Amino acid sequence: MSSEIVPPQESIEIDVCWVADPTHGAPQVRCERLKLPVQATVADALSAANRPELGIGLANGSLSAAVFGEAVTLQSPLYMGDRVELLARLEADPKHSRARRAEVQRQRRGDVRWQRR
Numbered sequence: 001m002s003s004e005i006v007p008p009q010e011s012i013e014i015d016v017c018w019v020a021d022p023t024h025g026a027p028q029v030r031c032e033r034l035k036l037p038v039q040a041t042v043a044d045a046l047s048a049a050n051r052p053e054l055g056i057g058l059a060n061g062s063l064s065a066a067v068f069g070e071a072v073t074l075q076s077p078l079y080m081g082d083r084v085e086l087l088a089r090l091e092a093d094p095k096h097s098r099a100r101r102a103e104v105q106r107q108r109r110g111d112v113r114w115q116r117r
Contacts, residue, residue, distance in 0.1 A: 010038065013034070013081065014078050015031050015033050015083045016045050016049045016086070017032075017083060018030055018054055018085070018086040019088065040078045041075050041078060042065050042073065042078065042084055045084050046074070058086070061089070064086075064087050066085045067082050067084055068085075
């Protein structure tokens with residue numbers, strides 16, 4: 001068995017993904033791979049991406065940041081292989097939207113079994 005000493009990592013590679021502004025047609029997801037220092041945070045990734053519109057969106061609250069779908073702050077640390085996602089706010093709560101659609105369908109069918117009392 002070899003007792004090789006593995007040097008510590010000096011940098012990490014991460015992806016920053018966002019939905020591009022749909023000026024001509026449907027919105028498209030854009031991803032950019034970045035190489036950052038080991039101690040990098042979400043804020044470091046955004047500044048390295050050099051996309052001012054993303055920073056503005058985070059500052060004014062129209063975007064939020066997540067790593068693999070889990071909400072993070074700008075001070076959250078990043079690790080090798082992380083995917084930083086910049087997400088737009090939800091227009092409506094999906095749970096409430098689903099309940100409204102179900103209620104409309106019940107009324108159309110005249111189904112009284114599941115109507116709220």
